[in-house]
Amino acid sequence: MxxxxxxxxxTHCGCGCNFYLEVLDGRVIxxxxxxxxxxxxxxxxxxxxxxxxxxxxxxxLTQPLLRKNGELTEVSWDEALDFTARRLKEIKDAHGADSLAFLTSARVTNEENYLFQKFCRAAIGTNNVDHCARL
Amino acid sequence: MSEQVKNRVKELLSSGKIKGFLGLCSRNGHIAPHLFVNADDLDNLVVGDKLAAGDSRYPLNRQLINLVRAYPDETFGILVRGCDERGLTALASWNQVDPNKIEMVGIACPRELALACECLKPYPESFVDGEKCEGVSPESVARIDTLQVKERFDHWYHEFSKCIKCYGCRDICPMCFCNECSLENNELIRTGEIPPEIPTFHLTRAVHMAGRCIDCGLCSEACPADIPLRTLYKKVADIIDKQYGFRTGYDGAQKSPLNFLGGLPE
Structure with missing residues (x-):
């Protein structure tokens, strides 16, 4: 035992509430x-x-999913990231940076959110960035 | 902290009488509920007074139910105050724990805590630490009882309107062991919607606390909106006492009158 x-x-929001997780024989209960x-x-x-x-x-979700022939299919991170980067570039080239929008999360760290908006503004070139905690 | 408690737990663990002792320990600068399994590892054992007496009590009985459900053949030790003992007595009457497989290590609450809790019996039947102090009658209930019906209703309406429907009162409750909860029953409660219906949500729970609540006060302490739930359930307990002569957890042989549907069995 x-x-x-x-x-x-x-992990749900930025408040940072503390709690104990009860773990019995390796399972969180x-x-x-x-x-x-x-x-x-x-x-x-x-x-x-x-x-x-x-x-x-x-x-x-334990692996990235990519829709192939209408079906969500498990793929490697490399494949998922390559696909995403290629499509972002294609859309930006065809329609401009402001045709893209980015949604980040309240469930990641402050630093990750900072990096994300930096990526949107500096790498992509749009201010269309928001997050899931806009309740 | 309490040498008497430590010595008793050491004795129970080293004799092999119990598999583990559910109590409180000081770690990471916090007071945590903890299962002690080693008689030589009791240095951090505390009784839950960080800044004030009993300010870091935890629903140990609730955790005990989790343990005994997984390990029904084992005997566990547990730290109990008066309220926890009442809880275990009532849980045994509801067949949730086997009293023969529980070793209680009791502590009596100091006057300061008894007053804050307005506890009728701030000590368990037997205890290894603390001094027995007299029970305190619930002034909070008496105060509300002096109000006229409309004022009383307004008071509770105001309190309930602060609710964020977190279900924390139920989730912390050491007496809430049902597999199906009325507060999640769509016939009674509009689940998945906020704010809660007032006063349906709170009175549904209050009715379920009748004959069940052992007045530990953990619900009030867990309420993010500071609703004085404890006062409400104290009143409910008074009504049950007045109507049926029953107080939860005081007499192990007595079952809650609300256990019986359609009158007492033949």
Missing amino acids: DYRTVLTTC GTIPCKTSPINEGKLCIKGWNVHEFIQSKKR
Whole structure:
């Protein structure tokens, strides 16, 4: 028997709420908000409370998917990135940089979001960048 | 922190009487719920007082249910205050835990905590640390009872209107063990919609706490909107006591009157 409570930070948004993940024999079975965390003081929102549910979800994507002949097909990261880069270039060349828009995530780090907008503005040349947390 | 608790846990673990001890430990600068399995590794064991008495209590009984469901043949030790003991007594009456497979290590709450909780019995039957202090009657309930019906309704309406429907009150509750939850039943609650219906959502839960709530107060502490749920459930418990002479978790032989559908069995 291996039962642990692992202190970690919520991945759902930038607030940074702390909680313990209950891990029994290698499986995450529950979330318990951390009472001594100065951020959330033992409280969570509904998304935080359910973090343990998505971790082991069978519905999670584990590989990039590319639509081939109308079917989503698992491909390697190299193939997915090559395809994306080629299409972005083609669209930009044909219709201009502002024909493209980029959506980033509240679930990645601040640094990754910074890099992303830099990529949009400096590499692609558009200000069309937004994120999923515009609620 | 508490040498008495540590000594008792050491004894239980080294004798092989328990597989593990569910308690609290100090680590990463925080107080964490923790399963102690090694008698020689109890240095960080604490009782949950970081800045004030009992300010970092956790739903250990809830965690215990997870453990005993996975390991029904094992015996576990657990840190209990008065409320936790009431919880285990009630959980046993609902067949959620086997009292023969639980070793409680009790602590009595200090006056400061008993007052903050307005706890009727701030100590378990037996305890290794702390001193027994008298129970405190719930002033918070008495205060609301003095209000006229309209004022009382306005008070609760205002409190409920702050709800963000996080389900935290249910998720932290050591007495919420149902496989199907009424708060997720579409016939009763509009699930997937916010804000919650007032007062349906909160009163549905309050009714379910009747005969179930052991007044640990973890729901109030987990509420991001600071709704005084504990006061509401204290009132519900008072009604059950008045109507049926039953208080949850005080008498192991007594089942909740709401266990019986359509009257007492023959």
